[in-house]
Amino acid sequence: MNTTHPASPRAWAAAGLLATLAGLAVGHLAAALTAPRAAPLSALSDAVIAVVPLEISHWFIELVGTLDKPLLVIGLAIGVAVVGSGIGLLWRKHPWPARAALVVLTAVGAAAAATRPGLGAAAVLPSLLAGAVAFAGLQWWDHRTRTVDAGGRRRFLAVVGGVGAAAVGASWLASRFGPAGIEADRDSFALPDPDVPAVEPGPGADFDAKGLSSYWTPNSDFYRIDTAITVPRVDVDTWSLRVHGMVERELTFTMDDLLGRELIERDITLCCVSNQVGGDLVGNARWLGVSLPELLAEAGPDPAADQLVSRSTDGWTAGSPTDLVFDGRDAMIAVGMNGRPLPVDHGWPARLVIPGLYGYVSATKWLVELELTTFDSYDAYWITRGWSTPRPIKTASRIDTPLSKAASGTVVVAGVAWAQHRGISAVELQVDDGEWQPCALSDVVTGDTWRQWLLEWDAAPGEHKLTVRATDGDGNLQTSERQGVLPDGATGLHSVTVKVE
Structure with a gap:
């Protein structure tokens, strides 16, 4: 019992x-x-x-x-x-x-x-x-x-x-x-060759320096910032992109429609507005996709529409200035990244890429809608949460190596600098309170990517402070004024303290 x-x-x-x-x-x-x-x-x-x-x-x-x-x-x-x-x-x-x-x-x-x-x-x-x-x-x-x-x-x-x-x-x-x-479907997806390939930057795009970020950021290392708790998983066979709003005609595109258009390939660096000075929320990739302005032009945009609102499948929105979409820069709807279909984490099957703007106003992933409207009539996701309306990406530079220790003698100091759509014309390094020294720059063929820089430093024993600054392609020097990421991106010069033994 x-x-x-x-x-x-x-x-x-x-x-x-x-x-x-x-x-x-x-x-x-x-x-x-x-x-x-x-x-x-x-x-x-x-x-x-x-x-x-x-x-x-x-x-x-x-x-x-x-x-x-x-x-x-x-x-x-x-x-x-x-x-x-x-x-x-x-x-x-x-x-x-x-x-x-x-x-x-x-x-x-x-x-x-x-x-x-x-x-x-x-x-x-x-x-x-x-x-x-x-x-x-x-x-x-x-x-x-x-x-x-x-x-x-x-x-x-x-x-x-x-x-x-x-x-x-x-x-x-x-x-x-x-x-x-959907990983299996994505892996089996045959990505077409570009009709307009990217111009190769040549071997001078990558300095041979240990610890230096490579010109192209591998997909597995590319930063990911979004609001998705669970990454949306979109079936490419049923996916479509709707273009509507202040247009003469509403249009809908399937993946087959996109792949039937002229495919362009471009090297473009993306950067998050929440990237701190010296941070790693930035990366450069080779993107494959279709021209955004050409696709929008087919819908007949109203000239009074000054904002392009892009929507993700999970409802997230970004608002981009239409004048920057149509000013000749390589704005695109990307379907490929570094020679592969877009990773699921980075927007498969399609995402927006607009050079020169921070991601929160330009880089919508899992893209399903493009709406022509005005800034007066609609505030996108992050704008309602205290961030600024679209501003150009600020000139920035970063020291990648060395970060803390080095042996005395000749030390390679190197890093990357970026000012998308303006480019980088000069980078300088300061040791302690000394004179600013010009650095060697890697080869680039577009102002839409970051640029490597390098200086050989004769390091004496002791503790030293290294500081870097850049000048953009318009001749404007990076500001030393410190500002946090809110509301439109951090500013200030990146410094590291290195102990030389």
């Missing part, structure tokens, strides 16, 4: 935690098989980003930098786990209030998913499934606790834990190989 052993409060809290985590895992599996952005933690994170006050958002980004999204997701996961433990503890003596609390938690996740741009009513299903699994788990625990011996409880923990672990593993596989995984 079985003997009932009442479970302790700690056991009930553990049961609530385990049931909630198992529910989250199953919910994320369901999302991975359908719409990854509808996963409970992803949807909740997106909702938090949308409602958090600007002051808190800016403070958090300044504090943790690019760790902001991972830390947000981790924090929410811990919060949900704590709530789940609390529900389990409450269930021990007050089952119906605990059931109501679980229903509320499920409803919050479902509402967050349903209200995310680009997701419909079906997005609630992963959160509802997560809640159902957690509910069923606690119901089973309740039954086992009140009617069966302690061995039955251990079996419960093993089963629920196994369900959660299996769901986590299946989610990982589904995100890569399942219906929601």
Whole structure:
């Protein structure tokens, strides 16, 4: 005959935690098989980003930098786990209030998913499934606790834990190989050769210096800054680009339409407005795509439209000045990056690239809409959050090597400088409080890319401060005035302290 052993409060809290985590895992599996952005933690994170006050958002980004999204997701996961433990503890003596609390938690996740741009009513299903699994788990625990011996409880923990672990593993596989995984389709995509290849910069574009950033940034090393908690996964076969707004005719383009146009290839450096002085949120790549101004011209833009609003599949927007789109620069809709189809993290199947503007007003990834409008009638995503309307990228320079230590004698000091669409005409290095010394510059064929610089320094033992500054192609010297990234990009000179032994 079985003997009932009442479970302790700690056991009930553990049961609530385990049931909630198992529910989250199953919910994320369901999302991975359908719409990854509808996963409970992803949807909740997106909702938090949308409602958090600007002051808190800016403070958090300044504090943790690019760790902001991972830390947000981790924090929410811990919060949900704590709530789940609390529900389990409450269930021990007050089952119906605990059931109501679980229903509320499920409803919050479902509402967050349903209200995310680009997701419909079906997005609630992963959160509802997560809640159902957690509910069923606690119901089973309740039954086992009140009617069966302690061995039955251990079996419960093993089963629920196994369900959660299996769901986590299946989610990982589904995100890569399942219906929601698009990596295989992207990898098999045949990227056409360009009709207008990029002009090769030649061997002089890359100095042979250890620690120096290469002229082309590998796709795996290229910085990623966006608001996507879960990277959108877009089916290229059903993808389309809509052009509308202040135009004579609305147009829609499929990927086949784009590939049937003249394909241009260009070397262009992208930079994030939140890049700190000396930071690495900048990279140079060879982009393949179609001319943005030529495509827009077919729609017949209204001359009064001074803003081009680009929209991502997840609802993110950027506003670019139309006069800079049509002024002759190589603005494009890119489908390839460094000889490969766009990586999923960088906008597959298509993204916007406009030289000379920071990414928050020009580099929309997972592009699905282009709307001609005015700055007076619409504010894009980051403009509503305290950032400036479009400004040109500021002249910047960075020391890549050495960063902290060097041996005495001849030391190669090198780095990169950029002033997209104006180019770099000179770079100078200062050692301690000495004279500014001119640096050698790498070869470039366009002002839209960064430029390497190098100086051989006769380093004496001791501690030395190295400072770099650049002059753009218009002859304007980089400012030494320090400014943070808000509202339109950081300024100041990059310095490093090097100990020479």
